[in-house]
Amino acid sequence: MKLNKITKAALCMSLLAAMGCTGDFEDINTNPNGITPELFEQDFNHIKGGFAPMFNNIQVLTPEWVYQLQQGLNCDIWSGYMATPTGFAGGINNTTYSLVDGWNGFIWDYAYSNVMFNAYDIAQKSKGKYDQFYALSLILKVEGMHRLTDTFGPIIYSKFGTTDSTIEYDSQQEVYNQMFSELDFAVAELTKREDAGEASTFATTDMSGYGGSYKAWAKFANTLRLRLAMRIVKVNPALAKTQAEKAIAHKYGVFTTNADLFKVVSPVYTNPIATISGAWLDIRMSADMESIMGGYNDPRLATYFDTSTQFPGQYKGVRTGIDIAAKSDHQDFSGIGAVVRSKEIVLFTTAEAYFLRAEGALRGWNMGGDAKSLYEAGIAASFEQRGASGAAAYIADNVKTAKAYVDPNFPVNNSPALNNVTIAWDAAATNEVKLQKIITQKWIAGFPEGQEAWSDYRRTGYPKLFPVLKNYSGTTITTEFGVRRINFVQSEKAGNAGGVATGVAKLGGPDNGGTRLWWDTTGANF
Template identity: 55%
Template sequence: MKLNTIKRTILCLSLLTAFGCTDNFEDINTNPEGATPEQLAQDYNNIKSLIKPAFSRLYVSDITWQYQIQQSLQADGWSGYMTTPINFGPTNNHDYSLNIGWNSTAWDYAYVDIISYLYKVEERAKGKFDNYYAWSLIIKAATMQRITDMYGPAVYSKFGIETKATYDSQQEIYQNIFNDLEFAITELTNRVNAGETSAFVGTDLSLYNGDYKQWIKYANSLRLRMAMRIVKVDPALAKTQAEKSISHPFGVFTTSSDNMMVKSPLDLNVIDVMSHVWVGLFMGADMESILGGYEDPRLSKYWETSNVVPGEFKGVRTGIQYPTSSTYANFSQSGERTRKGLVTWMSTAEVYFLRAEGALRGWNMGGTAQNLYELGIKASFDQNGASGADAYIADDSKKPKNYVDPINAVNNAVAASKVTVAWGTDKETNLEKIITQKWIATFPDGQEAWSEYRRTGYPKLFRITNNQSGGVISTALGVRRLGFSQSEVNNNPKGYESGVAKLGGPDNGATRLWWDVDKANF
């Protein structure tokens, strides 16, 4: 497997340099008040050029090694989706000996490649071209939701205001994002109601092709996701924000055409490259246990059968000892779902599962919990071209299966979960069903799956067997967050100190985030 080194981070070591260390240096650093009539006559290209980079940087879709060290070597493994067949030197995230170099990358590139651009959009568009400003806020919300759910406190309100910015707490970030989404949704809704033709066509690299209504639905759906994330720490705010999204005239995702998907600029899928070209990314043991136990038809869409046990899907257990670099080289590699050059930012299936949980909690979600749960399964089957959803939904006998490692029996494990697919009778069991099915449907976005696992404890996953954290990270609880970027430690010490203070615990992988509270789900 290839493990490339970060090159640009050497030049972009702090938020201070984030304003200059970009591919479009001249454009980014142009005085926003100096936009000439000629520039504006060019269809606002001085604004559009700043938005485009986010489409390939938010979920890295064109540079495989960047995706690898931003997500593949972190959340994709901790979520139970997929794993690597070998260790990488003395520090390795999968055995909880966290690698600060890898774990700094998501932070560094989010600010350098996305937030710095969107800050310039704000300078050029706010109060003058608020359709573009609203659009930038939606993308900013999607970016910072991921960053704060990785690290906790982060730079948000002070970005661009303070040279070396202090951090907002995660609670403050969530409230700021809710406010930004409210502005964006209201602004674009007013323009739709006024009959305005979208100005985003040609710049929008998603399948929405600039449709204002679709971006409003995405913003509402993102707000719903964030509302559910905070349900255990601020249930009143969670309910308010969730119901606001559902009651909006354009609402949230309900059909397959609503799926928020972006075409890779190189028409590749980085997961496919890591799995097949690098031969270094394989199905996780949890996928084999859960989907295999359910005889889930999506399993063959997500993964290929193995060569170690011909004709069978075999996953690798995360966080074990790997005898050699080739020991697990014949296990299941990625399949059809990650072969296409499309990246899903958010799916209709996920939104149905969010609504199902909301209904389970007594919120007004426009349907019953059971009905919305079943619609979520059907939406996922539809997205993946799988058949047999009705029979699958009705099955109350199949359960996740035990895991058997054909190489080393020491890695064998009894199935962590015992839930079936069919709707049950008590809240906690039904929540486990909802989150387990959402976990299946959200594949391959390990970051979102890891966040939901931390919030709810579901789906129940296998524990690692080779904990090398020196007692810092609990094997039972797993990694709870990423440590702050080394660039901030080195170049923004006061900002870093403010982040640690608002974190409420040591800057390590065991400290829980604001919404990750140690309490029951109900």
């Protein structure tokens, strides 16, 4: 079978460690151990093999340095979650808005070589024949690839697998529409099989903790639809409402207990942030986290972060976008805590589902509850997930707000608090203040998954984050609004220049970090 350039490159990356990559693609399918195709296809092994790379590379689990480039030195920092004490490239890098092509290419390449390629391969082997596997692969595909379009904007999606010399990009609007359709198919297929009492054929392959349950996967797909619906609320409010209400109305609904949350359970790999923070000291607590969670005296702090070794008993964060003279200036501030010292990597919390519903209810949608009750349920779910006590008192607190940030080593980095909202729901507040409360608590609950937090920040402007003090973007990225996207990658510009041109045409602005995505409009939240 002939594959296009990007698919061929993806296949090479997947097989390189095992056998190298040549032009002899027909020979690749020959098993050197002499196992016949019939034996290999027993128990669907020819299909199941593609799932593990998808699970393991939504966020790259290993090697750690790839995660650092795929996510750690971009959205984890731009979301306000983490900061680095390390002055990579002389301090002129992603953290100071000089986007590093050599880093950012990993985001694109790993998504295509592991998520998109395997989704394509599973579809070729299962669509119309073993549609349970096709449905499951679609859900993982949407989970993995929506992160990519939310990073770059237009991407290769519907044209993946074609043999054209130039591979056209889809606009982000086209990608989202296709993702909604893919979730439609997946939910209908899995619901049909669950209702028929069919035994799952996915149990031994499932790395999510769902044990192959078709019902649990359908519920995840519904909740994923809710996330995508809220993402487009400012650019297409009618479609957003329709998709969100569809997710809630389905017979299985969305996440409601912490048993529902979506995670990747690795038999081998601990969350790579544990190594990057604990062993390499390259990632620390952010100044924003210190300001907001510290101001609230949030009980989850002890799970999220370790106390500083330089300032015992204190949680000390690092401000992003500062002048870094030496790593030792901040490396002994708070590292990332027990939340990442686990082989369970949570990618979608039940708390997020409640906060999505709270925002939907605030907008007048039918979310199965009112904004206040759903908001408070989100906080309670997060406390339960993290094993923290005191949720009721925390929810009722109408006094505490974020605190000023103080850098005890370099006062030039100090700042007054920016995110000045209390925790307790206020029925008399404006919708804007209510939204700020919802997104701020959603931001806290989502830690350490920076991709979603960065997207929420771009969409809503919340929580309010400290601006960088050093901006080396050459005016392409404003200090006020921060990085809105990542420019198209060098591998594509070299190998698919015509395709990149179609992406730029559909982007709606120059190919740089300051151009807003389709859903990232400048309009008001309400």
